[in-house]
Each structure stands twice: as C-alpha cells, then as structure tokens.
Amino acid sequence: MKRLKLRDLKEEDSLQLDFNGAFDPRAALEDELEPFLQALEMHAGEWMPDVVEGKRQRKYARAAIWKALEEERQERYTHIGLYRTKWPALDMTLRLWFPPLSPQLDIPIQVRPLSFFAEAERCRQFVEMVRAWASRYPVSHASAHSIADEELAGAPDFGRDEKTSRRDGFDKIYEVFWLNVFGTRLVETVGRERMLSTPAHRVEELPNGSVLLVTWPTAADFASDAARLAQARAHAHLRPDLDFSTLLRTLRERSATLAPVEPRFHPDVAPLLSRVVDDRALHERQRLISEFNHYQPPEPDEWLPSSAALPSDVADPQRALGHYGDLAEHLVALLHTQVPSVFDETPLSLTEVDYQFWHQDFPTVFERHHIDEHAVPAIGAYLGQVLVRHLGGQWIPRQKLEESQVRVGHRVWLPFVRAWRYMRSRQSLLDSSLTQLYRVAERHRS
Numbered sequence: 001m002k003r004l005k006l007r008d009l010k011e012e013d014s015l016q017l018d019f020n021g022a023f024d025p026r027a028a029l030e031d032e033l034e035p036f037l038q039a040l041e042m043h044a045g046e047w048m049p050d051v052v053e054g055k056r057q058r059k060y061a062r063a064a065i066w067k068a069l070e071e072e073r074q075e076r077y078t079h080i081g082l083y084r085t086k087w088p089a090l091d092m093t094l095r096l097w098f099p100p101l102s103p104q105l106d107i108p109i110q111v112r113p114l115s116f117f118a119e120a121e122r123c124r125q126f127v128e129m130v131r132a133w134a135s136r137y138p139v140s141h142a143s144a145h146s147i148a149d150e151e152l153a154g155a156p157d158f159g160r161d162e163k164t165s166r167r168d169g170f171d172k173i174y175e176v177f178w179l180n181v182f183g184t185r186l187v188e189t190v191g192r193e194r195m196l197s198t199p200a201h202r203v204e205e206l207p208n209g210s211v212l213l214v215t216w217p218t219a220a221d222f223a224s225d226a227a228r229l230a231q232a233r234a235h236a237h238l239r240p241d242l243d244f245s246t247l248l249r250t251l252r253e254r255s256a257t258l259a260p261v262e263p264r265f266h267p268d269v270a271p272l273l274s275r276v277v278d279d280r281a282l283h284e285r286q287r288l289i290s291e292f293n294h295y296q297p298p299e300p301d302e303w304l305p306s307s308a309a310l311p312s313d314v315a316d317p318q319r320a321l322g323h324y325g326d327l328a329e330h331l332v333a334l335l336h337t338q339v340p341s342v343f344d345e346t347p348l349s350l351t352e353v354d355y356q357f358w359h360q361d362f363p364t365v366f367e368r369h370h371i372d373e374h375a376v377p378a379i380g381a382y383l384g385q386v387l388v389r390h391l392g393g394q395w396i397p398r399q400k401l402e403e404s405q406v407r408v409g410h411r412v413w414l415p416f417v418r419a420w421r422y423m424r425s426r427q428s429l430l431d432s433s434l435t436q437l438y439r440v441a442e443r444h445r446s
Contacts, residue, residue, distance in 0.1 A: 001059060003051045003083035006091050006112060013258075013282060014112040015219050017130065017144040017179075021137025023096070025103040030066060036094075036105065037062065039132035043125040047090055047111050049082035069096070076101050088116045105137050114146055118220035127179060127202070127214055134181040135206045141186060145177035146222050148282035152254045176235040178219045178227075184209040190238050200234045223255040258282075261289040268439040269297050269430065271348075275355040276430070297430065300437045302414040302421070309405055309412040312397050320397030324404070327381035334378065345386050347442075350434040353382070358429045371423050377401055379423065380416030383434050387413060391438075391445050409445035413437070 006014075023032050041048065050060045054068025060082070068080040075098070082092040088111055095106035117123050126144070134142060143155075153175050172189060173182070187195050187210065195211050196203055202214040215234050216227040232248035265273045273292045277285050304310075314320045328345070331353070335342045339356050341349040357363075363371060380401065387393035387406045396405040396412060402420065405412040415437075422432040 001051060001057060001085060003053070003057065003085055004087070004089040005083075006089055006110065009089055009112065011278060011282065012112060013114040013146050013148045014110045015114050015117050015126075015144060016147040016150060017107070017109040017142070019105075019107040019109075019130065019133060019137075019139065019142045019181075021105045021107075021133060021139045021142070023103055023105045023137055025098050029069070029096075033065075033105075035136040036107075036133060037065070039129045039136075043129035043132070045122065045125055047084065047088050047116065049090055049092060050085055051081075051083040053081040053083060065094075069094075088112060107133070109144075110147065115220050118218055120217045123218050126219075127212070130179060130181065131204070131206065131212050134210055134212060135208060138183060138208050138210060139181050140183040142181040143175075143177040144179040144219065146219070146258075148258055149222060149254060150177070151281055151283040152257060173235070173238045176213070176215060176231055176238065178215055178222050178231075180213045180215075181206075182211045182213065187211050195238065198234050198237050200230065223258055225252070225255070228252055228255055257287060259286060261286045261293070263289050264293045266296060268436045269295075269433055271351045272354045272358075272430070272433055272435050275351070276358060279355075279359055295430075297433065297436050300418065300432075300440050302418040302437065303411045303441075304405070304414070306407060306410050306412055309396060309407065310398060310403055313399055314397045317395075317397050320404075321395055324381045324384060324395060324397075327377050328385045330374065330378035331382040334375070342382075345382070345389055347386065347390060347435070347438050350383070350386055350438055353379075354429060354433045354435050357423075358426060361426050363423050363425050363429065372420070376419045376423050377416065379434070380404075380419035383418060383437065384413075384415040386434075386438060387415065387441060391441055393441075408441050411441070411444055413441055 048060075052058045052060050052064040052068050054071040058064035058068065065080065069078050072078045072080060077095070077097055079093060079095040082090065082094065084090040091110040093106070093108050097104040097106070111117070117126065130142065130144065155175060173186065182190070182195065196205060198213060200213050200215050201217055202212065204212045206212055213234065215230045216222065221227055222231075228251040229248065232244060232251055235247050236242055236244035263270070263274065263277070273295070277288050277292065280288055332342050335353060335356055339349065339352045341352050362375070366375070384393070384395060384404070384406045387408055388395060391408045393406040393408045393413075396407060398404045401416045402414070404416055405414055418432060418434070418437050422428055422434065
C-alpha cells in the first residue's frame with residue numbers, strides 16, 4: 001500500500017482547505033470526532049482517503065484512525081495523516097490540541113490537481129462537507145481556494161508580521177476566497193445583515209451563527225474573469241472601505257500572473273531551465289517561463305581550434321589523467337547524495353549538477369577560497385571526463401589546470417576555464433552551464 005506523496009508528483013495547483021475548529025476535550029474522543037468522519041465519508045467521494053498514517057500506515061478504517069491517534073498521542077497534542085494511493089492525490093492532516101492549550105481540531109487539506117474540482121457537483125459535495133464541519137466545530141475563519149492564488153494573495157498572513165498575525169488572527173476580512181466560513185466575530189464585525197446580503201453563489205447562515213459563503217460554483221476556474229468579478233463584488237460588499245475597481249484590478253493581475261505560458265527555451269539549456277522553473281513557487285513560475293523564453297545564454301568561448309591547441313607539457317601523461325579522474329571523484333563525493341546520477345558521468349548528470357548548484361546557490365553560500373581551490377578543479381575535471389567518455393574526447397594534459405584541454409573533433413575545450421567562470425555567481429551557473437558547453441561541443445565534434 002504505497003500512498004501518493006505530493007512531493008513526488010508533478011507540481012501543479014491544488015485545492016487547499018484550511019480549517020481550524022473548536023471541540024469539547026471533555027467528551028469521549030470517538031464521539032467528538034464522529035461528525036467529522038461522517039461528513040468526510042459522506043461527501044469526499046473520489047478524493048476519499050484510503051490510507052491512515054500514524055506510527056505506520058494502515059488501510060482507512062475507523063479502527064485504524066483510533067489506533068493511529070492513540071499511537072501519536074502526547075500530553076497536549078496528537079495527529080495523523082490521511083492520504084490516497086490513487087489519483088487525485090491527497091495530503092490531509094488531522095491535528096488535535098488538548099488543554100491547557102486551546103482545544104482545537106486542525107484539518108489542513110490539499111487535493112491535487114485543482115482541475116479535479118472543475119465539476120460543479122464535486123465542488124458542491126466539498127462545500128457540504130465543510131458546512132457540516134463548521135456547523136459542528138466553530139471556526140473563527142476557514143477557507144478553501146487555489147493554493148497558487150493564495151500564495152499571490154499573501155495568505156495566511158496577508159503581509160502582516162508574524163507577531164501581529166498570531167495575536168490578531170483573521171481579525172478582519174483581508175481576502176475573500178472561493179469558499180469561506182466566517183466565524184461569529186467576523187460576522188459581527190461586518191454586520192450580520194450585510195454579510196447575509198453578500199452577492200455570491202451561496203451565502204448561508206449556519207446554526208452556530210457563523211456564515212458560509214461560496215463565490216462561484218466551481219473552484220477550478222477561480223481565475224476566469226467572471227469568477228474574479230464575483231470575488232471582487234463579494235469582497236467590496238464585505239469591506240465597503242475598499243474600492244471595487246482596485247480589488248478587481250488586483251484579482252485580474254493575479255489571474256494574468258498565473259495564466260499558463262508555453263515554454264520556448266533555448267534548446268541547449270532547456271532541460272536545465274525546466275528544472276529551475278520547477279524549483280520555484282507555483283505563483284512565480286509563469287513569469288519565470290516568460291523570462292526564460294527570451295533568455296539566450298552566451299555562446300561558450302572556452303575553446304581553441306585544434307590547430308592552436310597547446311601541446312602537453314607534463315612528464316607523465318598517464319599520471320595527469322589519473323589526477324583528473326581523482327578530481328572528478330571529488331565532485332562525485334560532494335554531490336552523490338543529492339545527485340545520484342553524478343556517478344554515471346553522462347550529459348544528463350551535467351544538467352543535474354547544474355541544477356543542484358543553482359538550487360543550493362553554491363557560489364554565494366560557500367566561501368570563495370574553498371570554491372576556487374576545491375570545487376572548480378573538481379567541476380572542470382568532471383566536465384572533461386564527460387566530454388571524453390561521450391564525445392570521444394582526448395585529454396591534452398598541462399601543468400596548469402586552466403590550460404588543460406579536451407580535444408573533440410576540430411576544437412579543443414578548456415573545461416577548467418569553464419568551471420571557473422561557472423562558479424562566479426548564481427546567474428553564471430546558467431550563463432556558463434556545463435550542459436550548454438557539452439551541447440555545443442557535441443554539435444562541433446565532426
């Protein structure tokens with residue numbers, strides 16, 4: 001029974017629910033959680049969890065939940081994970097906080113992909129589940145929305161410092177999401193009559209005085225202009241101190257930021273740039289793709305015509321070749337945990353190395369003298385070894401590493417010079433990537 005892990009799947013937008021409600025810690029836990037589980041099992045449908053994880057994984061069942069909660073129980077806290085083994089992917093946690101802390105039922109949920117919620121009936125069932133939870137476990141505020149758009153909105157702190165956010169919580173309506181539950185404090189702040197007259201797809205007063213508000217029938221098309229118009233109207237109604245036109249313009253700008261952009265990267269560095277894009281937060285990716293579509297890496301100039309190659313000046317060429325191999329092994333030792341393919345000395349491994357150094361911001365994070373004394377020679381030797389192994393290259397050893405060459409066809413390449421330029425900055429890891437030099441050498445080998 002292998003659960004789907006979000007980190008192992010393609011990174012794409014998800015529906016995220018943030019629900020933090022109160023419960024009675026004096027009641028038997030099984031009785032107190034019965035309404036939660038009943039609503040989940042009735043309304044989740046195709047995204048229903050089938051895995052319960054405490055100290056170990058078990059198939060979903062009530063007995064498995066009680067066992068896992070017992071396993072994880074500490075004095076003030078217990079938690080379990082709820083997951084799926086099939087599409088759509090689910091990452092759900094049930095956390096319980098006990099006195100002397102404020103007793104809370106905390107249920108963060110991510111369902112991926114967001115496109116799963118393009119159907120109105122699936123969305124309606126999701127809303128019914130949240131309605132049942134919010135009616136039974138009072139919240140100050142709960143919401144469900146695109147996780148990418150939430151990131152753009154600045155949720156959960158909305159630009160406030162952490163201390164203010166912890167002190168005040170959701171003290172006024174900073175944002176209106178696709179699905180919202182406003183607790184009684186927020187309802188009274190806005191005014192119950194005003195809140196219940198909000199122009200929205202669904203507005204309902206719950207038995208405990210909180211209000212459920214859904215802006216649009218489906219979650220997946222939150223970024224459509226019609227959905228944004230509904231979102232802005234609801235927000236402006238609930239916050240008459242805010243300007244409707246400004247709210248709508250901001251929402252439209254967010255939609256434009258998230259609009260898909262087709263990658264058209266320079267072919268020599270396309271695999272590397274794709275990895276860099278995937279490393280960024282969802283809400284930043286389309287802008288970065290657009291930037292990279294216009295990016296042209298400088299043409300490598302770390303080469304000489306074969307006729308201008310410097311002759312070897314070492315007394316023992318075989319010993320020099322062994323030294324290059326040892327230097328390359330230093331790179332393997334440095335990166336093998338994060339980049340297992342580094343053992344293979346392939347073109348693919350060069351891209352993986354490029355990405356890992358960029359991901360770590362290696363040229364900035366580590367001390368310059370260590371980089372130049374240790375990393376640069378290891379990188380240059382590794383690049384040279386890949387040219388030899390895959391392009392039929394031939395080392396021309398020199399006493400000075402920066403003069404050492406690899407002959408490939410009618411050119412000789414200077415891998416140690418490339419490595420030195422490569423390690424100047426994070427940007428130079430892209431401008432002077434190992435991947436690009438290899439691709440250019442490959443084109444010119446005949």
